[in-house]
Amino acid sequence: MEISLTPSYDNNNGWQEILPAPAEATVLTGDLTCDYLVIGAGYSGLSVTRRLAELDPSASVVLVEGDRIGNNAAGRSSGFAIDHAHNLRAKSFADAKAAAIAGVTMNRAGLDYLDQTITAHNIDCQWVKEGKYHAAATSRGEGMLDSFAESLDAIDEDYTMHHAAKCEEVFGTRYYTKALHAPHSYLVQPAAMVRGLAGTMPENVSIYESSMVKSVEYGTPHTVHTQRGSATAPVLVLATNGFTEGFGFLQKQLIPLITWGSLTRELTDAESEQLGGHPSYGIIAAHPAGTSVRRVTTPNNRILVRNIFSFSKRSDFTSRVSWAAKSHRKAFDNRWPELSGVPFSHSWGGALSLSRNGEPVFGELRPNVYGTVVHNGVGIARGTISGKLLAEMIMGEDSELLRQMQAKGRPNTNLPFQDLGVRINARARRLIAGREE
Numbered sequence: 001m002e003i004s005l006t007p008s009y010d011n012n013n014g015w016q017e018i019l020p021a022p023a024e025a026t027v028l029t030g031d032l033t034c035d036y037l038v039i040g041a042g043y044s045g046l047s048v049t050r051r052l053a054e055l056d057p058s059a060s061v062v063l064v065e066g067d068r069i070g071n072n073a074a075g076r077s078s079g080f081a082i083d084h085a086h087n088l089r090a091k092s093f094a095d096a097k098a099a100a101i102a103g104v105t106m107n108r109a110g111l112d113y114l115d116q117t118i119t120a121h122n123i124d125c126q127w128v129k130e131g132k133y134h135a136a137a138t139s140r141g142e143g144m145l146d147s148f149a150e151s152l153d154a155i156d157e158d159y160t161m162h163h164a165a166k167c168e169e170v171f172g173t174r175y176y177t178k179a180l181h182a183p184h185s186y187l188v189q190p191a192a193m194v195r196g197l198a199g200t201m202p203e204n205v206s207i208y209e210s211s212m213v214k215s216v217e218y219g220t221p222h223t224v225h226t227q228r229g230s231a232t233a234p235v236l237v238l239a240t241n242g243f244t245e246g247f248g249f250l251q252k253q254l255i256p257l258i259t260w261g262s263l264t265r266e267l268t269d270a271e272s273e274q275l276g277g278h279p280s281y282g283i284i285a286a287h288p289a290g291t292s293v294r295r296v297t298t299p300n301n302r303i304l305v306r307n308i309f310s311f312s313k314r315s316d317f318t319s320r321v322s323w324a325a326k327s328h329r330k331a332f333d334n335r336w337p338e339l340s341g342v343p344f345s346h347s348w349g350g351a352l353s354l355s356r357n358g359e360p361v362f363g364e365l366r367p368n369v370y371g372t373v374v375h376n377g378v379g380i381a382r383g384t385i386s387g388k389l390l391a392e393m394i395m396g397e398d399s400e401l402l403r404q405m406q407a408k409g410r411p412n413t414n415l416p417f418q419d420l421g422v423r424i425n426a427r428a429r430r431l432i433a434g435r436e437e
């Protein structure tokens, strides 16, 4: 069958573009066979590939990526490697205490796997355990922080609450009135991380980039075709985010969104001094529809802004980028009016997939075809642990975490006019977020 939906990213992902240009891609040519074939080199694909290769060192594992590694959603993320749920719908966060604790444990297992790999291979990606701030700029946001704190208390998680003066000291702006610091998350340069993960695979892994899969023949074995070659294996893993739909699965079960980021040019020393505050931090808005920002000092002195979730068919990351950049400009100028002349050097969008009931895709999609999608905004942690557990499942391993992942619900079917509903909901949430955006 022809693949009906493939990504087409532009080359304006700031995280990728500020790194040295990658070596020329090894493109899939000719017809190869292997034991395990993984499509997609985001967090899920990199993790499932590494784990398959670790568990079966005598097997050949091939990873095929349509774009350059780092130019995908994984390399376009804001680099918050988060242990908690991303948003603060705090009332549900600890309603089911055991489920909340299990969710945090699952995410931390993903972060541990990344931490071990990054440390073992000395991957240079500014991976630091700085924690994350959830910051409020409105009284509604402050209320959400209080609810979040109650939820964290309920599951014995530590945090520190900061008031306005401390916010100004850390962030170099008076914009925020209250912030909750949770210490166990990491910050990372996401494109550097995925490039580093790909560059340090076990020896039995081969990676092909710029090799978009255009068609697939399911069978025993399965074969995928790219423009210049093909790959055949008895076991196929689709780590292709929402584009898994293009492979004939999950029709009307995924909600395709784009979210958008912008990165400033490097700040001058004078601008940094004027800004004040700590040299590195990451803020997630108290309201889920608000703006995330990061100050990134090493190796460049820049500020990242991310906001807006827009519904999309996932193939258009460019036509609305200037519209998103305007929203980033406004958010930046509101927070740091004294730096309003500092331009963004890059603005970009990237794909996210949600499901209506928030449940993930994990497991066998058809005989010997496996997949994992829907990481609910915490793709670094959840994509990584899902990929690792999927490899363990394929290899017949057993663990408490794997059983928990298998026991999760699965996405339900979208409603009629789901796209319209999502658009209206996104617009309403932006209005309610107000100054949190």
Ligand SMILES: Cc1cc2nc3c(=O)[nH]c(=O)nc-3n(C[C@H](O)[C@H](O)[C@H](O)COP(=O)(O)OP(=O)(O)OC[C@H]3O[C@@H](n4cnc5c(N)ncnc54)[C@H](O)[C@@H]3O)c2cc1C
Residues within 6 Å of the ligand: 003, 005, 006, 007, 039, 040, 041, 042, 043, 044, 045, 064, 065, 066, 067, 072, 073, 074, 075, 076, 077, 078, 079, 080, 081, 082, 211, 212, 213, 214, 239, 240, 241, 243, 244, 258, 259, 260, 261, 306, 348, 349, 350, 351, 352, 372, 373, 374, 375, 376, 377, 378, 379, 380, 381, 383
């Ligand atoms: C702007 C932005 C900010 C974000 N911030 C954060 C954050 O701070 N923290 C966090 O945890 N998450 C964040 N996310 C979410 C996170 O990036 C995603 O959840 C994550 O990338 C999903 O990982 P994945 O491996 O499932 O998919 P992806 O990273 O999208 O990887 C899928 C891969 O499959 C490839 N592919 C698809 N179809 C084909 C095909 N036919 N042939 C070959 N290859 C194919 C794609 O090119 C892609 O490389 C953010 C996302 C965006 C867009």
